[in-house]
Amino acid sequence: MDARGTWDALASAETEEVVGDPARGREELDSLFARLGADPHGGACVELGCGPGRMTGALAERFDRVLALDVSPAMLERARRAVTAENVEFAAVSAGSLHGVPDGIADVAICYLVLQHLPSRAAVGSTLGELARVLVPGGQAFVQLPVLDPGARPRLWRLARSLAVPLLARLSPSPRSARAFRGFRLTAAELDAALSAARLRLIARDEGPDAPYRYSRDVFLRLERL
Numbered sequence: 001m002d003a004r005g006t007w008d009a010l011a012s013a014e015t016e017e018v019v020g021d022p023a024r025g026r027e028e029l030d031s032l033f034a035r036l037g038a039d040p041h042g043g044a045c046v047e048l049g050c051g052p053g054r055m056t057g058a059l060a061e062r063f064d065r066v067l068a069l070d071v072s073p074a075m076l077e078r079a080r081r082a083v084t085a086e087n088v089e090f091a092a093v094s095a096g097s098l099h100g101v102p103d104g105i106a107d108v109a110i111c112y113l114v115l116q117h118l119p120s121r122a123a124v125g126s127t128l129g130e131l132a133r134v135l136v137p138g139g140q141a142f143v144q145l146p147v148l149d150p151g152a153r154p155r156l157w158r159l160a161r162s163l164a165v166p167l168l169a170r171l172s173p174s175p176r177s178a179r180a181f182r183g184f185r186l187t188a189a190e191l192d193a194a195l196s197a198a199r200l201r202l203i204a205r206d207e208g209p210d211a212p213y214r215y216s217r218d219v220f221l222r223l224e225r226l
């Protein structure tokens with residue numbers, strides 16, 4: 001099942017189970033900015049992976065314009081129903097490409113609880129590259145993703161998982177078994193290389209105590225497009 005089919009199927013599940021607590025979207029957004037020493041307002045914002053719009057309404061209050069993107073038309077339909085602010089535009093995108101979104105249109109980009117679902121290192125890298133492309137030079141991206149802990153055991157676990165996940169995806173029809181849901185964890189060095197290839201400079205970084213994934217930590221990044 002591809003990313004669109006996976007997330008369309010998940011769009012009918014309870015938001016809290018597959019996305020996050022719907023009541024905590026604003027708080028999580030404010031906390032993302034605060035932990036990275038930012039309080040952006042005004043200009044244009046691209047939200048990549050808006051889901052059912054948990055954060056989109058709060059973004060619409062901060063920015064003059066919000067372009068909320070998602071791979072799943074069913075998620076976008078939920079977001080359209082939840083967020084009626086006139087300065088928000090919703091659009092469907094392909095996995096790994098923001099084809100149709102012009103270069104340099106955003107002052108700020110947000111990508112939260114999305115990269116953890118991408119199925120490969122290459123998919124995370126190309127998505128970071130696309131986020132950079134749609135930012136104006138000097139524009140900033142605020143990104144969350146879980147990063148693999150250092151050491152041999154996490155690397156072995158990742159290897160075993162990268163063999164098991166495609167197998168499980170073939171055996172189980174559940175969208176929760178799909179590669180586009182289970183995702184891939186980058187090491188800190190792989191993340192650094194992907195950021196540098198995307199020409200995104202690190203301004204601030206923070207870590208959560210852990211992530212709801214084995215052998216990983218939640219990492220929050222404030223990045224500037226060079």
Ligand SMILES: C[S@@+](CC[C@H](N)C(=O)[O-])C[C@H]1O[C@@H](n2cnc3c(N)ncnc32)[C@H](O)[C@@H]1O
Pocket residue numbers: 003007018019020025048049050051052053054055069070071072075093094095096111112113114117118
């Ligand atoms: C866990 S939800 C998070 C939604 C929202 N960011 C939030 O925090 O409430 C992940 C969302 O990312 C979307 N998504 C997954 N892969 C994507 C991709 N490659 N490009 C764009 N959106 C994607 C899914 O359709 C889903 O709506």
